[in-house]
Amino acid sequence: MQNPIFFGLDMFLFIISFCIAPLYGENATAVKVDVGIILDLDTYVGKISRTCMLMAIEDFYTNHNYSTRIVTHLRNSNNDDVDAASAAIDLLKNVQVQAILGPQRSTQADFVIDLGNKVNVPIISPSSTPSLSPKESPYFIRSAPCSSFQAKAIAGIVKAFGWREVVFIYQDNNYGSGIVPFLTDAMLEIDAFVPYQSIISPSATDEQILQELYKLKTMQTQVFVVHMLPCLASSFFLRAKEAEMMTKGYAWIIADVLTSLLDSVDSIVIDAMQGVIGVKAHVPKSNKLSYFTKRWRKKFQDENPDTDNLHLNVYGLWAYDMVTALATAVDKVGAVVQQFKKPVTRENSTDLDAIGTSNMGPTLVDSVRNINFKGLSGDFHVTDGQLQPSAYEIVNVIGNGDRTIGYWTEQHGISKTMKPNGKAVYSTDKDNLAAIVWPGFCIDVFKEVVKSLPYLVPYEFIPFATPDGQSAGTYDELVYQIFLEKYDAVVGDVTIVANRSRFVDFTLPFTESGVSTIVPIKNDERKNAWIFMKPLTKDLWLTIGGFFIYTGFVVWVLEHRVNKEFRGPPSQQIGMIFWFSFSTLVFAHKEKVVNNLSRFVVIVWVFVVLVLTSSYTASLTSMLTVQQLQPSIYDLIKNGEYVGYHSGSFIPGLLMDLKFDSSKFRNYSTYEEYNEALSRGSRNGGVAAIVDELPYIRPFLAKHCSKYAIVGPTYKAAGFGFAFPKGSPLVPEFSRAILNVTEGEKMVRISREWFGEEEGCPGKDGTVITSNRLSLDSFKGLFLTAGVSSSCALIIYLSIFFYENRIILASGTSITQKLSLLAKTFDEENNKSSEGSKKQGGIGEGDRTAESIAVSPDFPRSPAVSTFYHLEGVFSQEEGFSTTEPGTPYHDMIQT
Structure with missing residues (x-):
C-alpha cells in the first residue's frame, strides 16, 4: 500500500503545478536549446535588436508549455569583423549552439555564414547585401529583406516624375555596391540612363566629399539616388547643403536603410535634408504593435538609462519576429540530440575541423527557411531563406521629421493608400502621391523676394553650425x-x-504665425455601452472566472459530506458550486460553512474579492470621469504637467510669462519626438502637451490628425521675418518686396508646397483612447495566494480522506473498483461533525462516518486482506463480517 503521506505530497505537487503554471508559463521539463546572438551592442540598431530579441523569448514562452526552450548566449562583436568571427567560433566550439542570430554587418556575416555551412548550423542575419545569397549558402537565413528589393520601388518614383537621367551615390564597400546592379537593371526597364556613379569612402573627409559634390554639380543630371549608412550620410548631406545642392532644382532619393533610421540622425542633418524623398519597408499599425512599443520603451529605458530619444524601428521588429520564428521551428523539430557529431581525426586538421557538425541543424534550417506568420512587422514571410517585403512607404523629409506621401507595392505600383479601392493595374502616376516639399522653403521665399527687387542683391548662404555639423545655438543666438x-x-x-x-530690425512677416497647444485626443467613454467591461483586461476577466469556479469547487468538496446545504441532486450541487463562489462577489452568500478548512478558504477568497471589486470600482470611476477631460493650458499649469516645445525657439519665454514652472519644460527637435513624448505622457517621461507655432503644428497634425488636436487659446505672434542690422536700408526695400510676393500666387504656391493642403483624415476612424485598464500582472500575487490557500486546504482534506479509507486503497481490487468505492464513500453524508453528541453511546442507525469503513455487498473478499481493525462501530452480518466490539481484530472473518 502506498504511504498516505507520499500520496498526499504527490497530490499537493500536482495541484500546485496546475494552479501556478498558467500564471507563470514555466515548463521545467522543457529541453534547453542553446542559441548564440552576435550584435554590435555599441550601435543604435544593436541595442534595439538586443532588447527586442530578449522580449521575443519572454513573450513566446509566457503562458505556454512548449517541449523545448531557447537559451541565448550573447556576444558583442564591437563593430569589428575579427571580433564577430571570434565570437562565432567560441559559440560553436565551446557552447555548441544550434543556431546563431547575427551578426549585423555584411562583412561580419560573410565569414560567419561560411562557418555555419561547414558545421551545419543556421546563421540568421539581417545583412541585406545581395552578394550574400541564401541560395548559395544553405545554412544562411536573411532576417531582413534584401536591399535589391527596393530597386523597383525607387525606379517607380523616377518614372513617376519622368526623370530620364539618374546618378547613383553609394558607400564604397560590399554593402553599398551590392545594390548597384539591381538599380541599374531597374532603370533600364523604365528607359532611364545612369551617366555616372559616385563612390564615397566611409572614411572620406569633408573636403573629399565636397570635392565630389562640386564635380556632380558640374554635370547636367540633378537627380540623385543615395545608398549609405546614417553615419556617412549625415556628413554627406551637410556638405551637400554647403555646396548649395539642397535647393530647388535638385531631387534626392535615399534608400531604405537611411530612411528607416532617420530618427537616429541629428536635427541639423534633418534640416539639411529638407525635401528629400525616401523609401522604407512598410510596417502596418496594430494594437499588438502599439502595446509592444510601450513595453519596449520602458524596458529599453531601464536597460539603457543614459540613452535618450531612441525609437523602436523596423530592424528591432524584424529581430523580434525572427526569434519568434526560430523558437517555433525549434519546438517543431523537438528534442533532438544536440551534441555535435565529431569528425574523424586526420592529419593537418584545424580547430575548425574539430568542431564537428550539428545533429539538429539540417532539420532546423529546413523549418526556418520557409516560415510564414503574422508578426509585429506585419506578414513575416520567409521564402528560400529570405524575408520577403510586402510593401514600401514613400516618405518626404519635411520639418523635423518625415511624412508618408504614398506607397509602392509590386502589384499596384505607386498609390496614396496601401489598399487602393478598385485598382487592378500597376501605376507610376505621380498624382498618386501626396504633395511633395522639395528643398528650400524659407530659401524659396528669400529668392522670390530678391527677384522682385528693382536691383541685384548678391548673397551667400552660410549655415549656422559648428565644424562638426551640429547646431551652433538657439534662434536668439542666431539673431544676435x-x-x-x-x-x-x-x-x-x-x-x-x-x-x-532690440538687436536687429525685422522685415514685414512673410507668413502668419501664432502659438497654440497640441494635446492627445480622448474619447468620451460614457458613450460606450460595454464600458463596464473595460476596467479589466481579457486575461484578467478569464482568470477571475476560473478562480471563482475553482474556489466554489474546493468549498463544495470540503462541505459535501458534513453540510446539508451542499448536498442534494447533482444539478443542485453543480449550481451550488457556481452560486456560492459568485455570490461572494457581492457578499450575498447565505450558506454557513462548518468545516474549518472551508472557513479558511472562504476568508482568503473574500479578501481577494474585496481587493478586486475595489480596484474595479476605482478604474471604472476613472474612466467615467477623469479620462474624458480635455486639458487646457490652465489645467496644465495647475496640475504641474510637463510641456514640450521646439528646441531653440522663443516658446520657453512665452510659457514663463504664463506662469509655467521652467523645470517642467522639455525640448524636442523632430515630429517623431513630439509623437513619442505625447504618447508616453507627463508621468512616464513624456509630456502632456506640446506648445509650438502654427506653421510647425499643421504638418504634425496632418500626419497624426486622428491622435492629437489643438486646444485654445491661440497666442498671437508676428510671424516669420528676415532679420537685418539696426538701421539697414534693405529692411524697407525687402518689406515692400515681401508684400509683392505674399499678395500674389507665388507665396500661395510656396506655402502649399511646404505645408500642404489642410485635409481631413480619410480612412482613419475615431480617436485614440487612453487606457487605465487593470491587467493580470497587477494581481498575480493575489491569485497565487488564493490558489495556494485553496489547493492546500483541498490537499489536506483529500489526504485525510484517503488515509481514513486506506483499506479500500490497499485492497487487491482494480483501480476502477477502488475509485467507485471511494466515490460512494465520499458521496455519503458524514453526520459526525453535526450530530456528534448523539453518537457517544454507539453509532446511530444508518451511520457511516469517515472513520468506519463502509463496505458494500459486492466488496470483494480477497485473501490478501487478512486483518481489519474496527475503529468505532459495527458491520452487519449481511456485509460478511461478525459483530464485534470496537478494537477487536477481524481475523479469518472474511467469507471465502
Missing part, C-alpha cells in the same frame, strides 16, 4: 550674430518677437 556683425542678415524660420527686435 547680426548684432555681433558676424552675419549681414538672417534668413530662416525666425519668428518676430520683441526681445529680438
Whole structure:
C-alpha cells in the first residue's frame, strides 16, 4: 500500500503545478536549446535588436508549455569583423549552439555564414547585401529583406516624375555596391540612363566629399539616388547643403536603410535634408504593435538609462519576429540530440575541423527557411531563406521629421493608400502621391523676394553650425550674430518677437504665425455601452472566472459530506458550486460553512474579492470621469504637467510669462519626438502637451490628425521675418518686396508646397483612447495566494480522506473498483461533525462516518486482506463480517 503521506505530497505537487503554471508559463521539463546572438551592442540598431530579441523569448514562452526552450548566449562583436568571427567560433566550439542570430554587418556575416555551412548550423542575419545569397549558402537565413528589393520601388518614383537621367551615390564597400546592379537593371526597364556613379569612402573627409559634390554639380543630371549608412550620410548631406545642392532644382532619393533610421540622425542633418524623398519597408499599425512599443520603451529605458530619444524601428521588429520564428521551428523539430557529431581525426586538421557538425541543424534550417506568420512587422514571410517585403512607404523629409506621401507595392505600383479601392493595374502616376516639399522653403521665399527687387542683391548662404555639423545655438543666438556683425542678415524660420527686435530690425512677416497647444485626443467613454467591461483586461476577466469556479469547487468538496446545504441532486450541487463562489462577489452568500478548512478558504477568497471589486470600482470611476477631460493650458499649469516645445525657439519665454514652472519644460527637435513624448505622457517621461507655432503644428497634425488636436487659446505672434542690422536700408526695400510676393500666387504656391493642403483624415476612424485598464500582472500575487490557500486546504482534506479509507486503497481490487468505492464513500453524508453528541453511546442507525469503513455487498473478499481493525462501530452480518466490539481484530472473518 502506498504511504498516505507520499500520496498526499504527490497530490499537493500536482495541484500546485496546475494552479501556478498558467500564471507563470514555466515548463521545467522543457529541453534547453542553446542559441548564440552576435550584435554590435555599441550601435543604435544593436541595442534595439538586443532588447527586442530578449522580449521575443519572454513573450513566446509566457503562458505556454512548449517541449523545448531557447537559451541565448550573447556576444558583442564591437563593430569589428575579427571580433564577430571570434565570437562565432567560441559559440560553436565551446557552447555548441544550434543556431546563431547575427551578426549585423555584411562583412561580419560573410565569414560567419561560411562557418555555419561547414558545421551545419543556421546563421540568421539581417545583412541585406545581395552578394550574400541564401541560395548559395544553405545554412544562411536573411532576417531582413534584401536591399535589391527596393530597386523597383525607387525606379517607380523616377518614372513617376519622368526623370530620364539618374546618378547613383553609394558607400564604397560590399554593402553599398551590392545594390548597384539591381538599380541599374531597374532603370533600364523604365528607359532611364545612369551617366555616372559616385563612390564615397566611409572614411572620406569633408573636403573629399565636397570635392565630389562640386564635380556632380558640374554635370547636367540633378537627380540623385543615395545608398549609405546614417553615419556617412549625415556628413554627406551637410556638405551637400554647403555646396548649395539642397535647393530647388535638385531631387534626392535615399534608400531604405537611411530612411528607416532617420530618427537616429541629428536635427541639423534633418534640416539639411529638407525635401528629400525616401523609401522604407512598410510596417502596418496594430494594437499588438502599439502595446509592444510601450513595453519596449520602458524596458529599453531601464536597460539603457543614459540613452535618450531612441525609437523602436523596423530592424528591432524584424529581430523580434525572427526569434519568434526560430523558437517555433525549434519546438517543431523537438528534442533532438544536440551534441555535435565529431569528425574523424586526420592529419593537418584545424580547430575548425574539430568542431564537428550539428545533429539538429539540417532539420532546423529546413523549418526556418520557409516560415510564414503574422508578426509585429506585419506578414513575416520567409521564402528560400529570405524575408520577403510586402510593401514600401514613400516618405518626404519635411520639418523635423518625415511624412508618408504614398506607397509602392509590386502589384499596384505607386498609390496614396496601401489598399487602393478598385485598382487592378500597376501605376507610376505621380498624382498618386501626396504633395511633395522639395528643398528650400524659407530659401524659396528669400529668392522670390530678391527677384522682385528693382536691383541685384548678391548673397551667400552660410549655415549656422559648428565644424562638426551640429547646431551652433538657439534662434536668439542666431539673431544676435547680426548684432555681433558676424552675419549681414538672417534668413530662416525666425519668428518676430520683441526681445529680438532690440538687436536687429525685422522685415514685414512673410507668413502668419501664432502659438497654440497640441494635446492627445480622448474619447468620451460614457458613450460606450460595454464600458463596464473595460476596467479589466481579457486575461484578467478569464482568470477571475476560473478562480471563482475553482474556489466554489474546493468549498463544495470540503462541505459535501458534513453540510446539508451542499448536498442534494447533482444539478443542485453543480449550481451550488457556481452560486456560492459568485455570490461572494457581492457578499450575498447565505450558506454557513462548518468545516474549518472551508472557513479558511472562504476568508482568503473574500479578501481577494474585496481587493478586486475595489480596484474595479476605482478604474471604472476613472474612466467615467477623469479620462474624458480635455486639458487646457490652465489645467496644465495647475496640475504641474510637463510641456514640450521646439528646441531653440522663443516658446520657453512665452510659457514663463504664463506662469509655467521652467523645470517642467522639455525640448524636442523632430515630429517623431513630439509623437513619442505625447504618447508616453507627463508621468512616464513624456509630456502632456506640446506648445509650438502654427506653421510647425499643421504638418504634425496632418500626419497624426486622428491622435492629437489643438486646444485654445491661440497666442498671437508676428510671424516669420528676415532679420537685418539696426538701421539697414534693405529692411524697407525687402518689406515692400515681401508684400509683392505674399499678395500674389507665388507665396500661395510656396506655402502649399511646404505645408500642404489642410485635409481631413480619410480612412482613419475615431480617436485614440487612453487606457487605465487593470491587467493580470497587477494581481498575480493575489491569485497565487488564493490558489495556494485553496489547493492546500483541498490537499489536506483529500489526504485525510484517503488515509481514513486506506483499506479500500490497499485492497487487491482494480483501480476502477477502488475509485467507485471511494466515490460512494465520499458521496455519503458524514453526520459526525453535526450530530456528534448523539453518537457517544454507539453509532446511530444508518451511520457511516469517515472513520468506519463502509463496505458494500459486492466488496470483494480477497485473501490478501487478512486483518481489519474496527475503529468505532459495527458491520452487519449481511456485509460478511461478525459483530464485534470496537478494537477487536477481524481475523479469518472474511467469507471465502
